[in-house]
Amino acid sequence: MFNKNQRIIAFLLLIVLTVLLFPHKGYAQDIKSAPFQIDFIDVGQGDAALVKCDGHYMLIDGGSASKSSLIYSYLKSRSIKNIDVMVATHPDEDHIGGLSGALNYANVGLALCPVTQHSTKTFQSFVKYLGAQGRTITVPKAGQYFMLGSAVVYILGPTYISDEANNNSIVLRIVYGKASFLFTGDAETEEENAILNSGQAVQSTVLKVAHHGSDSSTGYQFLRAVAPKYAVISVGSENSYGHPTENTLSRLRDAGAQVLRTDLQGDIVCTTDGNYITFYVQRNANINTLANAGPGQNQDLSYLTPSGNSAPDNQAGIPDRYVSDAGNNQSAQSYSYVLNTNSHNFHRPECSSVNDMKEKNKQYFNGSREEAIALGYEPCKRCNP
Ligand SMILES: [Zn+2]
Numbered sequence: 001m002f003n004k005n006q007r008i009i010a011f012l013l014l015i016v017l018t019v020l021l022f023p024h025k026g027y028a029q030d031i032k033s034a035p036f037q038i039d040f041i042d043v044g045q046g047d048a049a050l051v052k053c054d055g056h057y058m059l060i061d062g063g064s065a066s067k068s069s070l071i072y073s074y075l076k077s078r079s080i081k082n083i084d085v086m087v088a089t090h091p092d093e094d095h096i097g098g099l100s101g102a103l104n105y106a107n108v109g110l111a112l113c114p115v116t117q118h119s120t121k122t123f124q125s126f127v128k129y130l131g132a133q134g135r136t137i138t139v140p141k142a143g144q145y146f147m148l149g150s151a152v153v154y155i156l157g158p159t160y161i162s163d164e165a166n167n168n169s170i171v172l173r174i175v176y177g178k179a180s181f182l183f184t185g186d187a188e189t190e191e192e193n194a195i196l197n198s199g200q201a202v203q204s205t206v207l208k209v210a211h212h213g214s215d216s217s218t219g220y221q222f223l224r225a226v227a228p229k230y231a232v233i234s235v236g237s238e239n240s241y242g243h244p245t246e247n248t249l250s251r252l253r254d255a256g257a258q259v260l261r262t263d264l265q266g267d268i269v270c271t272t273d274g275n276y277i278t279f280y281v282q283r284n285a286n287i288n289t290l291a292n293a294g295p296g297q298n299q300d301l302s303y304l305t306p307s308g309n310s311a312p313d314n315q316a317g318i319p320d321r322y323v324s325d326a327g328n329n330q331s332a333q334s335y336s337y338v339l340n341t342n343s344h345n346f347h348r349p350e351c352s353s354v355n356d357m358k359e360k361n362k363q364y365f366n367g368s369r370e371e372a373i374a375l376g377y378e379p380c381k382r383c384n385p
């Protein structure tokens, strides 16, 4: 009745129809939207994390230059055209290379980096693309904080300038409700100890493990203070550095942290409503992420189902406690000025212009008038701050 070719065509049509009628449900569709989300983007050997809160975005590092197009399309596919804050934790290529991709797609409000000058080509192109948007680098100081939507972002480090670029990494802690997140760049024990000595609160629900799991970071003392419930390692598979090291993995195991790894699990997405935390991974939800930590017990990763079960987060940092422990004892509302990241004017909080300002251009700033001016902002002519 049908010849062989017709049968093949009919069979292929059947496959196409099946795929059309029953599309494969990827993990991206499974992610339930939450007011707060962090995407740890798999950039191989490097770091890149996109933080979203109440429609505001912060991009922390962008992976190496070879990942520029990945970062570009990651933002484009999600129509993220405005990034309120871009953080280049330190000038190493595996952190800032891909930021050029972001700068080619999205407008950036504030760009933070621990230095304004660095000899590498990668750094110069980062500065060039920023300049094309009329932006320059702002060097943040430990002790400052700003708002990303309703989340508070505290700058914990660097607390002093080290000779070692990794130890000048911007370290920041994000607090959203009872959940807190610590981003450490490539900070090593030297910077970890300096931050501990500064007396700032570090305790966090989720730790972005420093320096891709290198042995020179994530010391016992620091881990004890951070007490993370979850630890995310952004690292390339079979990288030449041997990251993450056996020692770091076993310290994380001793600390009782659930470890997630981009080399084994691809993109890792974390969402929270401020009370519960959910992780979604692109692949290998139930893999033993501590497999190369030497002989040890298997982890129970049953909470990590790709469809996203909420797991109660008993260890979450309580903001109240944080404020009293932190030495940052101003409440989040006691900001001194409101910066307009679009016009580059700054205002007193009660200025009538603040009400007219688009929410996405508002940056709540806790600092002096001089600091606001040093950041490139001009005093508003109406409220004369
Ligand atoms: Zn580095």
Ligand SMILES: [Zn+2]
Pocket: 046, 047, 092, 094, 095, 186, 211, 212
């Ligand atoms: Zn690095």
